[in-house]
Amino acid sequence: MKFFGQTDIGMQRKENQDRIFVPEKEDAIKLFIVADGMGGANAGGTASKMAIEYVRNSIEDGYEEAKDDREKVESLIRKSIIDANKYVYKKSKENPEYAGMGTTISVALIIKNKVYIGHVGDSRVYRIRKEFIRQLTKDHSYVQALVQNGTITKAEAVNHPQKNVLLKVLGCEPELEPDVLVKGFLKEDVLMICSDGLTNMISVPDIFEEIKDGKNDLKKTCNNLISQSKKNGGYDNISVILVFND
Numbered sequence: 001m002k003f004f005g006q007t008d009i010g011m012q013r014k015e016n017q018d019r020i021f022v023p024e025k026e027d028a029i030k031l032f033i034v035a036d037g038m039g040g041a042n043a044g045g046t047a048s049k050m051a052i053e054y055v056r057n058s059i060e061d062g063y064e065e066a067k068d069d070r071e072k073v074e075s076l077i078r079k080s081i082i083d084a085n086k087y088v089y090k091k092s093k094e095n096p097e098y099a100g101m102g103t104t105i106s107v108a109l110i111i112k113n114k115v116y117i118g119h120v121g122d123s124r125v126y127r128i129r130k131e132f133i134r135q136l137t138k139d140h141s142y143v144q145a146l147v148q149n150g151t152i153t154k155a156e157a158v159n160h161p162q163k164n165v166l167l168k169v170l171g172c173e174p175e176l177e178p179d180v181l182v183k184g185f186l187k188e189d190v191l192m193i194c195s196d197g198l199t200n201m202i203s204v205p206d207i208f209e210e211i212k213d214g215k216n217d218l219k220k221t222c223n224n225l226i227s228q229s230k231k232n233g234g235y236d237n238i239s240v241i242l243v244f245n246d
Helices: 043-066 070-094 142-148 204-214 218-231
Strands: 002-008 018-021 030-038 105-111 114-120 124-129 132-135 179-184 190-194 238-244
Touching (some): 002 018, 070 105, 070 114, 105 190, 105 238, 124 204
Antiparallel strands (some): 030 105
16 A cells, blocks of 8 residues: 655645644554644644644554454544544633634545545545546535535536535534545555645546546655646645555
8 A cells, every 4th residue: 555645835825724644654554634724823723733633643542442343443533533623622712822723634544445534624535446536525514515405516516605614623613523434445446635725726537637647656646736736826725645555
């Protein structure tokens, strides 16, 4: 299994409030996380950093006991995000500088031929398999809700003026229920975890073409995706993690 992750400030923002986690060693737990923070001053970056550190530590602590039982792994991921939410929310109430801070989070834990996903917000997890790219997560956004109830189409959602309005964010409310799902991750599959700074700047078909042609050099492919996002405007921070099951 090969993997690489990168985050970039983009072209418009004064700081990077995205955070990512990628294992430092190839024999480590295959845990990958993207968090896109929001909040004044440096509070967004603080929220995304806190959330990733909390979730990472929780999953690593419980991994050995849970790894051979699907329900235990799902429960571990769910609890790690719920507890991280309580932690970030508590910190936001204790420090006036952190008031209102929050973050998206997308967690992917790969065990054998499955990927366990935990998700809050509008960062995304995609799977590329053969000639198809599929978004595995659903955005917790106002626009996604409009798509789901039939008010607007997926095509209309792409440029909707309220596309960045989120309905669920880690750290902004005392209680939170994340999405947790399990999908297959087979040989030759590629997993992409990214912030909306990527998907708002590059179309999904273009992302697919870049990954399909560059899955054997993930670092170059990450660089190309980020460079293209910046070329197209780079209005937000950009984060992308690629995992290739070779």
